[in-house]
Amino acid sequence: MKFSISREALLRPLSLVAGVVERRQTLPVLSNVLIEVQDTQLALTGTDLEVELIGRVEPSQVDEPGSATVPARKLMDICKSLPEQAEIAFTLEEGRAILRSGRSRFTLSTLPVAEFPNIEDSQASQELTLPRGSLKQLIDATSFAMAQQDVRYYLNGMLLELGHNLVRTVATDGHRLAMCTRSVEVSVEPTQKLIVPRKGILELVRLLDDSDEPVELTLGASHIRAHTGSFTFTSKLIDGKFPDYERVIPRGGDKVFIADRADLRQVLSRTSILSNEKYRGVRLNLEAGNLRVLANNPEQEEAEENIAIDYDGNALEIGFNVGYLIDVLNALDEDRVQMTLSDSNSSAIMEEPGGGDALYVVMPMRL
Numbered sequence: 001m002k003f004s005i006s007r008e009a010l011l012r013p014l015s016l017v018a019g020v021v022e023r024r025q026t027l028p029v030l031s032n033v034l035i036e037v038q039d040t041q042l043a044l045t046g047t048d049l050e051v052e053l054i055g056r057v058e059p060s061q062v063d064e065p066g067s068a069t070v071p072a073r074k075l076m077d078i079c080k081s082l083p084e085q086a087e088i089a090f091t092l093e094e095g096r097a098i099l100r101s102g103r104s105r106f107t108l109s110t111l112p113v114a115e116f117p118n119i120e121d122s123q124a125s126q127e128l129t130l131p132r133g134s135l136k137q138l139i140d141a142t143s144f145a146m147a148q149q150d151v152r153y154y155l156n157g158m159l160l161e162l163g164h165n166l167v168r169t170v171a172t173d174g175h176r177l178a179m180c181t182r183s184v185e186v187s188v189e190p191t192q193k194l195i196v197p198r199k200g201i202l203e204l205v206r207l208l209d210d211s212d213e214p215v216e217l218t219l220g221a222s223h224i225r226a227h228t229g230s231f232t233f234t235s236k237l238i239d240g241k242f243p244d245y246e247r248v249i250p251r252g253g254d255k256v257f258i259a260d261r262a263d264l265r266q267v268l269s270r271t272s273i274l275s276n277e278k279y280r281g282v283r284l285n286l287e288a289g290n291l292r293v294l295a296n297n298p299e300q301e302e303a304e305e306n307i308a309i310d311y312d313g314n315a316l317e318i319g320f321n322v323g324y325l326i327d328v329l330n331a332l333d334e335d336r337v338q339m340t341l342s343d344s345n346s347s348a349i350m351e352e353p354g355g356g357d358a359l360y361v362v363m364p365m366r367l
Contacts, residue, residue: 001066001092003037005059007101010042010088011079013055014072016231017046020053020203021072029115032069035090037062045116046072051200052119053207054232060087069116070097070108078106119223119234126219128186130167132228135215136208138169139201141180141358144327146198147173154240158201162219163191170245176324177248177361178331192219195242200224200235207231249361250347253340255286257311258353261337264291265329267305271295272322274303281367282322286341287315295322318344319367325350328360 017033025031025048034045042059045052082088082101089100092110099106139158147155150173159170168181196204207228208215218225226233271282275295285292291309296302318341328350329337340349350360 001035001037001068002064002090003042003059003062004087004089005042005057007079007082007084007086007088009057009059011076013044013057013230014076014079016203016206017044017053017055018072018076019206020046020048020051020199022048023073027115027117029069029111030117031071031073032111032116033072033075034067034069034113034116036067038065045118047117047119048199049117049119050197050236051203052234053203056230056232066092067113068092068097068110069113070110074108075099119236121220124218124220124225126162126188126192127216128162128188128219129214129216130184130186131212132208132215133210133212134167134182134184136205136210137357138167138180138182139205139208141331142169142171142178143201143205144331145171145173145176145178145360146201148198150174154195154238154242157195157197157238159242159245160194160196160224161191162186162188162194164189170242172243172245172248175321175363176327177245178328178358179245179249179360180358182357188219193242194219194224195238195240196224196235197238200233204233204235207233248347249359250340250342250349253342253346253349255311255313255316255341256338257286257291257309257313258336258338259291259307259309261329261332261335263307264337265326267293267307268322268326268329271303271305272326274301275322279365280322281319281365282325283317283319283367285315285317286311286313288312316341316344318348319365320348320362321365324362328362331360332358 036043043056045054086101091098097108097110161168164187165183167184170179216227224235271293276297283294291307293305334352336353338353347361347363
């Protein structure tokens with residue numbers, strides 16, 4: 001194997017592919033990236049057995065096609081540290097990868113290509129195309145609510161629901177729920193519900209931008225595959241049953257107020273400074289035209305803030321984890337936010353005034 005490539009051409013696909021590679025691996029080859037070079041194309045592959053990412057780029061020159069696996073992190077650090085516009089010459093000599101650039105020379109260990117695992121192709125049941133921007137917005141609106149290491153493993157990911165002219169993402173960690181629905185020209189019959197693991201979602205969204213360029217999705221029984229330009233992303237799906245999110249959404253809340261989103265976020269952020277560090281609870285006192293936000297902690301310190309709101313209903317006192325409210329306010333991109341409450345023991349709904357693509361449910365806390 002012998003080829004040369006510019007630093008910039010190699011760095012973008014390498015940094016994305018290396019993001020998939022885990023630092024602590026049971027199999028040594030999984031901390032490597034697979035490099036395959038053919039006449040006019042260089043392919044880089046990284047995997048952790050759950051998620052796989054292939055990035056393709058055109059090398060400057062190919063003298064000898066071939067393949068090798070080299071340590072992903074070290075290769076990326078070398079590329080980053082080389083000067084801009086540097087040309088890198090890559091050769092395989094006696095089982096070692098040699099990189100030359102200007103006056104620099106690096107020798108990297110390799111592992112056999114045959115040991116590198118690839119996610120097997122499962123039978124594709126459906127193929128569809130979405131605008132990248134739409135999928136990115138759906139993920140951005142909901143990904144913060146995914147659980148991190150819940151024993152209910154099906155919560156450690158995101159539900160992707162595809163139906164007739166409808167794409168929906170839902171994430172919940174049991175304390176809050178985020179749902180976003182977009183009408184997109186797709187037709188999936190019957191409706192497909194896939195649970196994509198947390199890492200798969202976080203890696204997939206790095207490949208997306210706000211453009212209307214297409215992302216091609218291939219849905220299989222146990223995998224989802226996405227093609228965007230020069231990247232192919234594959235993730236295993238979580239085998240489990242996602243909670244019935246429709247039942248979680250509270251109905252019939254009669255106390256609806258509208259506030260300025262940025263002002264409310266600042267008020268909650270300031271108040272949270274003196275909340276209990278462990279539980280992060282704040283108390284909301286709702287009254288006509290005003291929302292009073294209170295926090296205290298075991299050191300007997302207190303914070304109180306008032307913010308003007310559009311509301312003329314009955315008074316209500318309710319407690320929340322302040323972090324959950326701030327997360328929702330960060331995810332919404334409207335200037336104002338609408339909150340619907342019924343009583344101090346029922347979940348609240350947060351959304352754009354009049355309802356938009358996204359809807360958020362936050363469970364209350366007993367304070």
